[in-house]
Amino acid sequence: MKIKIFLAIMLLLAAYGCKKDHTLPIPSAGPNSILSQTHPLKINSKLLLEGVYNVSGQTEMFGDQVIVKNNRTNILIANSDGKYIVLESGYLDSVVFLQGYWRNGYGDETGLVSLMIGKDEGGTMVVTGTGTQNIVMRGAFGNESNLPDKSLVLSYSRPFSEKAKNTTYHILAHRGGGRTSDLLPVSENSIAMVGFTERLGSTGIEIDVRLSKDSIPFLYHDGDLNIRLTQKGPLAGPPENFTLNQLKTFVRLIHGETIPSLEELLQYTIDSTLLSFVYMDMKGDPGSVSKVVPIQKKMLERAAEKGRDIIIVMGIPNDDVLNELLAYPDYTSVPSLCELTVDDVRKADARVWAPRWTLGTQDDLVAQMHAEGRLAVTWTIDQPSWIRDYINEGQFDGLLTNFPYVVSYYHYIQQ
Amino acid sequence: MTRKTIILLLLVCALQPAAFASKKDSTKASLNRYSLAIGAGWVHYINTLEIGADMANINSAGLSLKFFWEPEHRLSLGLESGFYRLYAVKGEPGGKVTMSAVPLLLNVRMRIVDHFHLSAGAGLALMFNNITGGEEKISSTILSLSNYQFSASYIYPLDRHWNVGGEFKFINFGKTADWLYTLQVVCAVKL
Amino acid sequence: MFTMTFLKQPGIFRPFSVSRLILPFLLLLQSTAAFPQEKARSDTFDITANSMRYPHQIKKWKFMIGAGLQIVKPPADLLESAIQAPLVNIHMTFGLPWRLSLEADLSTILVSNQIAIGPRIGYGFKNFYFNAGWDGAFVYGQLRQGGFDNSTRVFIQYPNLSLGYKLKKMAFTLKGEAVFVTRLIQTSGDKELTRSKDFYNGITVGFYLEQRLWKNNVFIFGIKDNYEKYYWPTWMIYSTFNRFYHIPELSFMWIL
Numbered sequence: 001m002k003i004k005i006f007l008a009i010m011l012l013l014a015a016y017g018c019k020k021d022h023t024l025p026i027p028s029a030g031p032n033s034i035l036s037q038t039h040p041l042k043i044n045s046k047l048l049l050e051g052v053y054n055v056s057g058q059t060e061m062f063g064d065q066v067i068v069k070n071n072r073t074n075i076l077i078a079n080s081d082g083k084y085i086v087l088e089s090g091y092l093d094s095v096v097f098l099q100g101y102w103r104n105g106y107g108d109e110t111g112l113v114s115l116m117i118g119k120d121e122g123g124t125m126v127v128t129g130t131g132t133q134n135i136v137m138r139g140a141f142g143n144e145s146n147l148p149d150k151s152l153v154l155s156y157s158r159p160f161s162e163k164a165k166n167t168t169y170h171i172l173a174h175r176g177g178g179r180t181s182d183l184l185p186v187s188e189n190s191i192a193m194v195g196f197t198e199r200l201g202s203t204g205i206e207i208d209v210r211l212s213k214d215s216i217p218f219l220y221h222d223g224d225l226n227i228r229l230t231q232k233g234p235l236a237g238p239p240e241n242f243t244l245n246q247l248k249t250f251v252r253l254i255h256g257e258t259i260p261s262l263e264e265l266l267q268y269t270i271d272s273t274l275l276s277f278v279y280m281d282m283k284g285d286p287g288s289v290s291k292v293v294p295i296q297k298k299m300l301e302r303a304a305e306k307g308r309d310i311i312i313v314m315g316i317p318n319d320d321v322l323n324e325l326l327a328y329p330d331y332t333s334v335p336s337l338c339e340l341t342v343d344d345v346r347k348a349d350a351r352v353w354a355p356r357w358t359l360g361t362q363d364d365l366v367a368q369m370h371a372e373g374r375l376a377v378t379w380t381i382d383q384p385s386w387i388r389d390y391i392n393e394g395q396f397d398g399l400l401t402n403f404p405y406v407v408s409y410y411h412y413i414q415q
Numbered sequence: 416m417t418r419k420t421i422i423l424l425l426l427v428c429a430l431q432p433a434a435f436a437s438k439k440d441s442t443k444a445s446l447n448r449y450s451l452a453i454g455a456g457w458v459h460y461i462n463t464l465e466i467g468a469d470m471a472n473i474n475s476a477g478l479s480l481k482f483f484w485e486p487e488h489r490l491s492l493g494l495e496s497g498f499y500r501l502y503a504v505k506g507e508p509g510g511k512v513t514m515s516a517v518p519l520l521l522n523v524r525m526r527i528v529d530h531f532h533l534s535a536g537a538g539l540a541l542m543f544n545n546i547t548g549g550e551e552k553i554s555s556t557i558l559s560l561s562n563y564q565f566s567a568s569y570i571y572p573l574d575r576h577w578n579v580g581g582e583f584k585f586i587n588f589g590k591t592a593d594w595l596y597t598l599q600v601v602c603a604v605k606l
Numbered sequence: 607m608f609t610m611t612f613l614k615q616p617g618i619f620r621p622f623s624v625s626r627l628i629l630p631f632l633l634l635l636q637s638t639a640a641f642p643q644e645k646a647r648s649d650t651f652d653i654t655a656n657s658m659r660y661p662h663q664i665k666k667w668k669f670m671i672g673a674g675l676q677i678v679k680p681p682a683d684l685l686e687s688a689i690q691a692p693l694v695n696i697h698m699t700f701g702l703p704w705r706l707s708l709e710a711d712l713s714t715i716l717v718s719n720q721i722a723i724g725p726r727i728g729y730g731f732k733n734f735y736f737n738a739g740w741d742g743a744f745v746y747g748q749l750r751q752g753g754f755d756n757s758t759r760v761f762i763q764y765p766n767l768s769l770g771y772k773l774k775k776m777a778f779t780l781k782g783e784a785v786f787v788t789r790l791i792q793t794s795g796d797k798e799l800t801r802s803k804d805f806y807n808g809i810t811v812g813f814y815l816e817q818r819l820w821k822n823n824v825f826i827f828g829i830k831d832n833y834e835k836y837y838w839p840t841w842m843i844y845s846t847f848n849r850f851y852h853i854p855e856l857s858f859m860w861i862l
Contacts, residue, residue: 108849181683213553224557227592228682233466234504234512236544236591237555246546246553250504250512252466358755358795383799447820486820488775523827523858525817535827537677537856560691561679563856589679 024183027101027112027145034097034114038090045096045126046070046089048133051159052413053077057151061102061141066154067412072274074100074199076405077154080413081384082106084405085113085141086199094124102141105403108183114148115139122156133159164414169391170277170377170398171407173202175221176265179402180229180254187253188229189219191260191268194275201408204277204311205269206379206400209262209292211285214243217262217292221283229254240285262292266299270308279337279354279377279400281315289314289324293334300335311375313337313352322348339379342368350374354400357381361394370395384410447486449606452570454479454582456599460501463593467504467512475500477597479582483524485605491524495536495564499586501593510548516588517541518562530571530580536564540588561589570603578603653777656824658861659814660777661737661768663728664701672697672826674859676713680840681851691715693839697859705729709739718747718839722764735770741783745838754794758841761789762807776817783810787836808834808850819860828857 029035050070055062063079070076075098077085087100096117103110115137117123122135135156140148159165175188177197186192189208197205208221220239222229231252235242239251239259247259260268262280269275280296282288296312303310316322316338325331325348338350342365345353353369355362357378366376379400381387390399391410401407458477462468477500483493501514522536540559545552566584573579580603585596654662658672676693696712702725710723724741745760766783785807792800812830819825832853 106848226590226682231465232463232592234464234471234502234514234544235546235555236514236542237557241553241555242546249506250466358797386797386799486818488818488820490817490819490825492819492825521858523825525815535829535856561677563679592682 024108024110024185026185027110029099029112029114033099035088035090035099038092038097041089041091041096041126042129043070044129045091046075048126048129049075049089049135051133051135052157053135053137053154054157055079056153056155058141061150062152065157065413067160067409068154069201069408069412071198071201076199076201076408078201078405078409080388080406080409082403082406084200087113087115091123091127094119094127096123096126098137098139105182105405109143111141111143112145112148113139113141113152115152115154160412161415164412168276168397169407169411170204170375171202171404171411172204172206172277172279172377172379172398172400173197173200173404174206174380174400174402176207176219177202177205178404182402185255187255187257189221189260190253190255190257191265192255192257194265194269194273197404198273198275200404202275202404204275204279204398206279206281206315207262207265208283209280209288210240210283211288211291212239212244212247213241214245215287215291216244217288217295218244218247219260219262219265225251231256263295263299266295266312267302270299270303270306270310276310277398278310278312279315279352280313282317282321284318284320286320286324289321289328293328296334311335311351313350315354316340316344316348316350337377345369345374346372352377354379357386357390357399361390361396363395366395447484450481450483450485450491450578450603451606452479452481452483452578452601452603454481454497454599454601456582456597458499458501458595458597461594461596462502464502464504467506470506471502471504473502475503477599479584479597479599479601481522481603483522489526491522491526491532493522493524495520495522499595499597501588501595506546506548510546513543513545513547514591514593515543515545516559516586516593517543518564518586518588520562520564522564524568530569532568532570534564534566534568534584538562540590542588542590557590559588559590563587563589568601570601576605578605651775651818651822653772653775653816653818653824656818656822656861657772657777657816657826658697658699658824658859659768659779659781659816659826659828660735660770660772661726661728661779661781662730662735662770662772663705664699664707666701666703668701670699670861672859672861674826674857676855676857678839678853678855680837680853683851695857695859707737709741711741713839715839717749718745718841720745720762720838722762724764724766726768733772735772737768738766739768740765745841747838747841749842754842756792756794756799756842758790758792760787760791760836760838760841762787762838776815779812779814779816781810781812781814783812785809785834790836792841805835807836808832810834812855814857824861826857826859826861828855828859830855830857 049068053066066077066079068077075087082105085102087098089098098115100113102113125131133156137154141150141152142148177193178184180188186196207219209217210220225235233250235250314336332349336350337352337354338345339354352375354377369376375397377398378396381399382402384406387406388410455478458475460473462473479497481495483491485491496519499516503513518540520536520538522534524532524534526532540562542557544555564586568582570578570580580601582599582601587594658670674695676695693713693715698710700708705727707726713720720743722741722743724739726737726739728737741764743762747758749756763786764783768781770779787805787807790802810832814828816824816826835850837853
């Protein structure tokens with residue numbers, strides 16, 4: 001009896017110890033969604049939905065104003081404090097249907113969203129592409145997979161300002177487009193994440209580049225294979241200890257993806273997305289610069305052949321990587337992003353200067369970089385109030401964040 | 416719980432003092448004794464692998480080594496180490512991945528009744544990951560900082576110094592969220 | 607991966623209920639009490655006067671202090687940047703009149719430090735004792751290395767209840783706390799990253815066993831679950847992980 005009790009306690013402890021911290025599935029309307037009976041909206045119609053909208057109904061959830069922005073895969077609605085809605089769209093007759101899910105990016109709350117634009121409330125205009133944008137989206141949102149039951153009404157307020165539309169502001173998403181720990185449905189630094197991140201408002205990505213034992217650049221953030229980022233497998237220790245083949249055979253990222261090589265990921269980014277900026281954060285494995293440069297060059301050539309306007313830069317996070325780059329023949333031809341001082345930027349002839357955000361907006365230095373024909377982006381801002389201030393008051397050309405929908409909101413809401 | 420079990424338990428508890436009163440008080444010990452114990456036996460890894468689970472050999476032999484300070488009361492304080500193989504996963508032909516661990520734990524042990532102890536401990540562990548076959552051998556060493564053990568043991572004194580018994584133990588390795596249990600024969604010498 | 611459901615499968619374990627655990631546990635305690643303890647005939651030791659966690663009324667103006675380690679298992683999300691080292695813990699109790707006492711607790715891992723202090727009022731019945739208290743805590747953290755220049759200042763309230771049961775030479779205590787953060791400021795350089803106030807931060811439940819290790823020196827073994835959103839030793843990553851986690855702790859303490 002005592003042994004049984006002891007065993008039961010131990011097994012309960014084991015169950016407790018093995019429990020995954022969190023998972024957060026995306027709620028789905030399922031196969032009975034109204035969208036299965038609709039026609040897909042054309043891109044021009046989707047672009048007509050873009051703008052700043054006033055919120056009525058349950059304003060305590062989404063605030064008073066949101067932005068609606070079309071992207072490659074979906075329509076994003078974002079507010080000022082990290083709540084966002086990702087919607088699919090379709091129409092029947094002159095009625096537009098929008099269905100998807102909402103999420104609090106800073107917490108674990110999520111649920112279904114269902115909206116509709118009636119025929120006389122902008123539906124005809126959106127479907128035919130003629131008329132004025134007096135759009136009203138009516139519908140509801142719910143919690144988790146429950147049917148939407150809380151009223152939500154979005155009324156078109158104004159288009160994006162010329163400043164917001166005409167300025168290229170790089171919204172760079174961390175870890176290949178989003179962190180695993182933010183409970184996204186795909187794993188960080190995976191090809192699936194690169195395919196996913198645009199729906200969150202990203203226009204570029206930061207990726208973490210390491211060098212395998214057989215000298216192939218691959219993507220992984222942490223210094224060891226661990227249960228935070230990977231499913232439990234037989235390998236452990238620094239990922240650089242293993243060949244890429246071993247990593248692909250024995251390691252699965254937390255949502256089941258394989259670890260991608262740098263080349264695979266860049267090729268996918270060029271061929272299958274509209275992302276326009278890739279920031280390769282070199283994790284500092286000795287010899288990695290000389291292995292990454294040929295891949296970078298090859299992929300930039302591929303992008304040029306396909307007419308893709310994309311920036312792919314090698315990050316210089318420290319003096320070791322800087323010195324390795326400076327030792328590389330014809331290093332000035334290597335597009336790079338330097339996180340160090342402006343003098344180091346000039347030394348490496350980096351195309352982009354990327355200071356830590358806590359150093360301030362540094363307007364004078366940013367202006368110097370602009371005068372020299374370089375870009376300036378900052379990393380990594382996650383707090384909405386600081387994102388707002390850096391967009392409104394700073395002169396940076398973009399910023400790196402874990403919350404691209406917040407950056408989208410503050411960029412597109414600008415007057 | 417059946418009535419029979421309850422009656423049996425009550426009977427055992429009721430008879431315990433009487434049973435032991437008739438014996439020499441074997442729990443009485445001199446102050447500040449020390450003991451050194453070595454254990455060997457079966458190790459079973461609780462297979463929570465998501466990759467390679469079907470190809471994993473999760474049973475092996477393990478060793479433990481313990482040093483305890485045993486003051487005059489029920490509690491003892493000690494250090495424990497050992498060697499445990501968690502699993503061996505067969506991969507491509509001839510290839511094998513193994514994971515082993517050497518914990519170093521601070522243990523608190525409590526004598527519940529004569530010779531029967533419960534113990535808990537926490538501390539560090541070095542974990543060794545090896546790939547052999549196919550390509551060259553690759554070894555990685557990982558430091559796991561949050562590790563626990565919970566165990567029950569029955570150690571019977573043969574004479575003033577020598578003791579033998581058995582131990583059943585769960586160990587958790589925090590870094591990899593791995594659990595194993597082990598059943599060992601233990602030989603202890605009181606110093 | 608284990609789940610609770612297997613416990614209900616016939617043939618493995620019978621249906622699981624708390625009573626199935628409690629009765630044998632009490633019988634086990636009874637059996638330990640029944641055994642003659644060392645030097646039983648001349649041993650006048652009473653755990654009540656020598657315990658710190660057991661919620662009895664400590665003698666008026668008596669001061670007790672204990673020192674120990676807390677070993678924490680942080681959740682995987684926090685492993686990326688959490689510093690994993692045992693917390694060093696000092697606990698103090700001071701007896702006051704009118705069933706009152708004052709408790710103070712200091713925990714540190716250098717980059718994170720908490721001092722908590724608060725009164726207790728206790729009542730007892732036979733071998734059971736109960737107290738209620740309220741601790742106010744201040745957390746100060748600072749990390750200036752590896753390119754970081756972060757610091758935090760936090761005020762936390764811990765209303766708490768303890769229930770203890772004692773045998774002559776050992777005591778068992780179950781303690782529960784609610785955790786309310788009243789003010790939280792986190793800075794990086796001269797930038798304020800986070801400023802929050804007045805939020806419910808979760809609960810903690812701890813179980814403590816106190817008994818002598820040698821002579822009359824009492825050792826405390828504890829196991830505690832922190833179910834919290836803001837776990838103060840991992841303050842560095844709070845602003846981006848705003849969710850509840852179970853964080854278990856094992857603690858070892860000597861009463862000095």
